[in-house]
Amino acid sequence: MSSAPLWPAPTATEPVHATVPVPGSKSVTNRALLLAALADGPGTVRLALRSRDSDLMADALRALGTTMTSSNEGGSSLDWTVVPGPVTAGGRIDVGLAGTVMRFVPPMAALADGEVSFDGDPHARKRPMGVILAALRALGAQVTGDALPFTVRGPLTGGEVVLDASGSSQFLSGLLLVAARFPKGVTVRHSGPPIPSQPHIRMTLQMLRERGVHVDDSEPDVWRVEPGPIRATDFTVEPDLSNAAPFLSAAMVSGGTVVIPGWPAETTQPGDQLRGLLAGMGASVAFTADGLAVTGTGRISGIDADLRDVAELTPTIAALAALADSPSRIRGVAHIRGHETDRLAALVAEINALGGDANETDDGLEIRPRPLTGGVFHSYADHRMATAGAVIGLAVPGVLVEDIATTGKTLPEFASMWARMLGGDR
Numbered sequence: 076m077s078s079a080p081l082w083p084a085p086t087a088t089e090p091v092h093a094t095v096p097v098p099g100s101k102s103v104t105n106r107a108l109l110l111a112a113l114a115d116g117p118g119t120v121r122l123a124l125r126s127r128d129s130d131l132m133a134d135a136l137r138a139l140g141t142t143m144t145s146s147n148e149g150g151s152s153l154d155w156t157v158v159p160g161p162v163t164a165g166g167r168i169d170v171g172l173a174g175t176v177m178r179f180v181p182p183m184a185a186l187a188d189g190e191v192s193f194d195g196d197p198h199a200r201k202r203p204m205g206v207i208l209a210a211l212r213a214l215g216a217q218v219t220g221d222a223l224p225f226t227v228r229g230p231l232t233g234g235e236v237v238l239d240a241s242g243s244s245q246f247l248s249g250l251l252l253v254a255a256r257f258p259k260g261v262t263v264r265h266s267g268p269p270i271p272s273q274p275h276i277r278m279t280l281q282m283l284r285e286r287g288v289h290v291d292d293s294e295p296d297v298w299r300v301e302p303g304p305i306r307a308t309d310f311t312v313e314p315d316l317s318n319a320a321p322f323l324s325a326a327m328v329s330g331g332t333v334v335i336p337g338w339p340a341e342t343t344q345p346g347d348q349l350r351g352l353l354a355g356m357g358a359s360v361a362f363t364a365d366g367l368a369v370t371g372t373g374r375i376s377g378i379d380a381d382l383r384d385v386a387e388l389t390p391t392i393a394a395l396a397a398l399a400d401s402p403s404r405i406r407g408v409a410h411i412r413g414h415e416t417d418r419l420a421a422l423v424a425e426i427n428a429l430g431g432d433a434n435e436t437d438d439g440l441e442i443r444p445r446p447l448t449g450g451v452f453h454s455y456a457d458h459r460m461a462t463a464g465a466v467i468g469l470a471v472p473g474v475l476v477e478d479i480a481t482t483g484k485t486l487p488e489f490a491s492m493w494a495r496m497l498g499g500d501r
Contacts (some may be wrong), residue, residue: 079478081451082490084468085497090331090373093496095337096321098151099124099312100344101485102275105132105175106282107310109183111157113256114140114286116307120155121147123312127484128173137181138166140188143240151488152312154263159307164189165283170223170454172196172415172484177223178207182253185216185229186248194224199457203413206246210236214261233257233302239267242410247298248279250492254300265296271383273412274345283344313339316346318486321390321462322496323349323369326471328398330373335497345385352380352388357394362428375399377444383407386414389440390463393422396442397431400472405484409438415484416455425452425464429471449473458484 104124109132111118123129133143133155140163147154164187170177177195184191205221207425213216215231233402240247247263247270253444254261270276270448280298282292287306287313319335326333339347340362350367356378359370377399382389386408396403411418419435426433429450432443452464454477459483468474 076143079454079480080477081475084452084465084474084476085326085493086472087329087469087497091325091329091333091497092301092331092335094334095238095491095492095496096337097314097319097322098486101126101128101318102175102278102344102357102372103312104246105173105179106130107312108132108136108155108157109179109252110222110282110298110305111155111307111310112139112159113183113253113305114137114157114159114307115408116305117156117158118307119309120313121158121309122152123155124485125151125153125320126487127171127331128175131169131171131176133179135170135176136170138168138181139163139180140190151486156345157315162186164191164228167192167194169197170195172199172203174243174245174414175205177202178243178249179252180209181211181227183232184227185211185214186228186253186256190226190228192226193223196456198416199223203242205236206240206242207249208497209467210246211309214257215243230340231257233259233261235262235264237264237266240265240270243270244270244272244275244412245278249299251279251283251290251298255283255303255305257352258302260300260302262283262297262299271386272345273384274343277344285395298475311339312342313475314341315485316344316349317385317387319346320349320388321466322492323353324391324466325394325469325496326369327353327371327375327395328466330371332370334363334366334368336366338362346388348385349388352392353380357382358375375400377403379404379406381407386411389418390422390459391406391466393426393433393440393442394414394463394466397447397467399444402443403459404436405442406436407438415457418457418460421453421455421457421460422463429467429474447471449475451475451477454479455476456481456484462489
């Protein structure tokens with residue numbers, strides 16, 4: 076494990092009552108920035124998330140010839156003015172550990188008449204990339220390597236490609252987001268097990284259609300994108316509903332109430348499934364004039380849940396399951412073995428190290444309630460592992476989360492937001 080500092084996770088000594096504004100969605104922010112960089116004129120992306128992942132996306136777009144100017148900086152959001160330019164070669168792009176950067180940007184780089192190189196964090200070199208790179212080759216790009224580091228050389232003209240996106244919906248979204256800019260457009264056929272995270276695909280399609288891109292998805296597992304312009308827009312990013320998960324969990328663990336302002340009544344964000352999941356574990360969930368309110372009783376019920384479409388919630392749901400009063404099973408998430416870390420193995424190791432009883436299944440986890448004790452909760456440089464440790468620490472004194480700063484990937488101010496929440500806003 077790393078030598079990163081240990082963060083004493085605060086214990087909730089009384090019910091938490093707080094309103095917690097959550098910054099913009101990372102998934103929406105990085106799609107919006109990429110589409111703005113490919114648009115037919117300047118546009119703005121307002122209330123964009125300021126995080127490591129979104130900074131990496133902005134830097135990647137600059138390296139490909141886009142002018143990016145930020146304003147209204149403060150806290151965890153900012154506004155971007157994006158001026159597209161011809162996609163240029165010669166850049167060296169650092170993807171960090173950001174799946175959206177490593178899988179969305181290479182198709183854009185393939186628009187350039189020349190070579191663009193990609194690399195990232197050490198663990199990023201282990202993340203699956205072969206599907207998207209093979210698809211770019213099939214469409215006419217020259218690609219060296221099947222994982223990071225790799226290079227992409229265009230231009231390509233588009234056409235039809237068959238791929239297996241069962242490992243990550245980002246493989247499909249990466250092609251669809253750029254497809255209208257290929258002279259022939261793109262027809263993508265999925266061949267393989269069901270694609271996880273379907274709401275993220277719906278998010279991609281909606282954002283394309285809002286910008287005038289014609290996408291035909293009437294045939295199952297086939298997406299046809301016609302060539303044409305991507306209309307410039309002024310766009311406001313929704314709050315990140317998945318990042319709300321640990322804060323709403325605090326209401327359940329402590330028997331209090333946490334309100335998230337600005338929760339949309341309708342959204343393509345998969346994090347909206349939190350409402351049903353937390354209700355299924357015993358919370359009261361309601362829209363109020365102030366936002367979405369979750370109230371807990373201090374008692375958490377186990378759950379049997381298929382999280383295929385919302386796999387990023389697995390660490391938080393697993394943390395709650397470790398504190399529940401009955402067994403839980405999480406299904407449909409085999410693909411998160413290829414996320415920032417092998418999240419299934421990591422969750423089992425860390426829950427059990429605190430005295431819990433968890434084991435892996437073929438496609439998820441089984442977690443049985445046992446009294447937990449304090450100890451080190453390793454984060455594996457994974458932001459959602461770190462926040463899972465914080466949730467457990469609310470109920471278990473002496474939990475020390477390794478490298479809480481890794482939450483900067485999508486939520487740079489997590490530690491201070493956590494402290495403010497526990498202080499209450501009364």
